[in-house]
Amino acid sequence: MTSTSLADLPYMGAFATPAGEQWRSAVDKVLKGADFEKKLVGRTADGIRIEPLYPAATGSAARPLRQQQGRWHVAARVDHPEPAEANRLALAELEGGADWLSLSFVGAAAARGFGLAAKTVAELDAALSGVMFDLVRLRLDPAPGARRNALLLADLVESRGLAGDAVEIDFGMDPIGALASSGTLSVSLPELGQNLAETIGALKAHGFRGPFLAADGRPWHEAGATEAQELGAVLATAVTYLRLLEAQGMPLAKARDAISFTLVADTDEFLTVAKLRAARLLWDRVQQACGLEARPVFIHAETAWRSLTGRDPHVNLLRGTVATFSAGVGGADSIGVQPFTAALGLPDAFARRIARNTQLILLEEANLWRVADPAAGAGGFEALTQALCQQGWRKLQDLEAESAEGISGIVGALANGHVQQGLARERASRAKAIATRREPITGTSEFPNLAEAVVAVLAPPPGPRQAAPDSDAAIRVEALPSLRLAEPYEALRTQSDIVAATGARPSVFLATLGNIAAFTARSGFARNLFEAGGLAAPSGDGFADDDKTDLAALVAAFKASGAKLACLCGSDEGYAAEATQAAKALAEAGATIWLAGRPGELEGRLREAGVENFVFAGTDAVAALQDALAITTSSGQVDKE
Incomplete structure (x- = not known):
């Protein structure tokens, strides 16, 4: 084989290489005044900047090579x-x-x-x-x-x-x-x-x-x-x-x-x-x-x-x-x-x-x-x-x-x-970051699967061993914990499974407002949230009647579900038009009522109508799910530790 240089590839010079200033100018047009740092620059846990674009590295930096190259x-x-x-x-x-x-x-x-x-x-x-x-x-x-x-x-x-x-x-x-x-x-x-x-x-x-x-x-x-x-x-x-x-x-x-x-x-x-x-x-x-x-x-x-x-x-x-x-x-x-x-x-x-x-x-x-x-x-x-x-x-x-x-x-x-x-x-x-789902865990805090298949292991984890105290230890320090990031959500799922093993799985009634196009985004968000804690949150085609909500049908479905917690799901326009009436009707039917989304200027009216909590992107999902389990379980209490 003969080596090939860039000079042998004439098409490589067919397009001019854009300068960094040109790229930044194009990006600023797309951002339309939004903050470049907030939108496109990330930071690691150590505070290291993660830029959206890097130039090719130059110079003769030391190479971090192994003793022996080849297969690991x-x-x-x-x-x-x-x-x-x-x-x-x-x-x-x-x-x-x-x-x-x-x-x-x-x-x-x-x-x-x-x-x-x-x-x-x-x-x-x-x-x-x-x-x-x-x-x-x-x-x-x-x-x-x-x-x-x-x-x-x-x-x-x-x-x-x-x-x-x-x-x-x-x-x-x-x-x-x-x-x-x-x-x-x-x-x-x-x-x-x-x-x-x-x-x-x-x-x-x-x-x-x-x-x-x-x-x-x-x-x-x-x-x-x-x-x-x-x-x-x-x-x-x-x-x-x-x-x-x-x-x-x-x-x-x-x-x-x-x-x-x-x-x-x-x-x-x-x-x-x-x-x-x-x-x-x-x-x-x-x-x-x-x-x-x-x-x-x-x-x-x-x-x-x-x-x-x-x-x-x-x-x-x-x-x-x-x-x-x-x-x-x-x-x-x-x-x-x-x-x-x-x-x-x-x-x-x-x-x-x-x-x-x-x-x-x-x-x-x-x-x-x-x-x-x-x-x-x-x-x-x-x-x-x-x-x-x-x-x-x-x-x-x-x-x-x-x-x-x-x-x-x-x-x-x-x-x-x-x-x-x-x-x-x-x-x-x-x-x-895990609790607010700013750092999502696929299959746990995002896209949970309540019907996951059981996998085989040779033995379940042994219980925690109590190490014998070393009275003669020369040096004593506070031992470091060994933790997995998913444990808070897994603890909630375990509590839900215990209830499900003795009867029905704890559930949340998704009280959808308007037509499917209006409520799908927030009902999907709510279902994903509640299932992360092991709570079933089934959603159907809704209760629309000429793009409005049939409140009688909504309340009847809530009663038939046997749920204690209802979560209103709809568009901002739907909330302004119907959330207050729906909340009052569900409250009269005995529901504890939450709403998916930020309430904005409607918060006072919604709380007066019976809405007790609001869940949205950035919510402390672990805390919200602990509360939801407390509401939906028969004891009314959940161990939050």
Whole structure:
């Protein structure tokens, strides 16, 4: 093949390239005086501007490349409590195309209350029977017993007659992440450094090359972290490990090589790609600050737990695909995809196969791996990457400046509450966006499906475990929560399902005014809203009589429905003409009356006629649905916690 230049493509010069000023002038004509910033400029949770248009990136910026180009590794989790069943699932994963197994022992946050229950070499050997360690990579999910798990796996490798340098294992020890999740650390930081150095030394003595420590972004992300906060926490964790190991006499270059990163791939494609790229550039900067020649860090990416839904879980297939695509484009070295049923319990073989195939299709059919850093030169991606580098570095510096009781850095920031307070602010802001549906969740807060199909899991989620208090803990902090964004709506759906299991599902009568053309928009809005809380809201052809509403037929239909709550749905013109009379008629029939839409100047008249609440775009849907359930359930009360 011969290369082709732009000069060989004469049609490329057939059209003049418009200048930015020309584009802006055309846009201003369309906006007709509307605010450009409000209409076309967005902002991320970190305050980073998202422009509507970016020029091509120019210059010779550093490239965030991996150590080894080519295919990323397809990771699959081994988390079944029973070794025999764990083995069956693990072999199916490998036969189906996975080349990396993530071992989640009991207690690992990633195991979600399950986890491989292997305490002896024999039990672990049974769980990994038939797994050829010299062909399959292994990684350990961080867990409170990480040192024991690491040494147990090393003993198994040795018992099979394999040298440590013949296998590739990421031992995944992350005691700082475990501290953040559990709230306790059994030893002081100097003792932790000694323990880590001794464990790494013992593993290296048997030939293992590591990495041994994981700076894991999942605890922070699941507690509500923004992209910059996750980057800052991961970097601060890694820097703390560098200090601890250096204090034990380990050269910085070897300490650096002992660390890998785990980052979360979320459903925002642009931010996920930029986050992974920024992580590499930021780590290069840390290495340079340490006087080291920069080497690419190994990054494992996992699709976001907090974005999974337990309702209409098949939508998780789309979320997982977007996140996996983003992680691949962003340059992850390995990727783990959450099975689409993970929020409902222990995933079965089918859900695991779909998760695995999500990666394989993107690798084998989309060929994403064939281009190193596909986002290079794209103005939007480059701008976001640089902005996240700036924000992530600032978050790192903030964490480094914190201290408590002589402990500095990220552990000090956990101990004095700085981290918890910052994440709580982000959770509150995100919760508001979710509740008002400014940030919609498809299948949950938008387009809910009350007739969703039941999906299979191997076991339902175990109840919350009460960890035994560690009276001897050297460091105590407020544990970070692990939350999914859809939980407030799912709690409402569960309450509705409990009522439905003993009789009829709670329902709302949509009192439509005028003809179909007049009420369809708002009846659709109201139905979507109420079904998000598990309340049925059927809508028919209406009660129009020569484009007016037959109030007698409307009231008769309300009485026949058995509903307690009626929601008026119509056009602004219809409300002005008929809403007052309809509200009075429904109130006389015993209805609690709401109205879909903003009342405007009619509010006083409507409230006097009996309308008690108004629901519209921007309403706190969670609060409104709690009230609606309280009205429609026989007890008249709903637990709002």
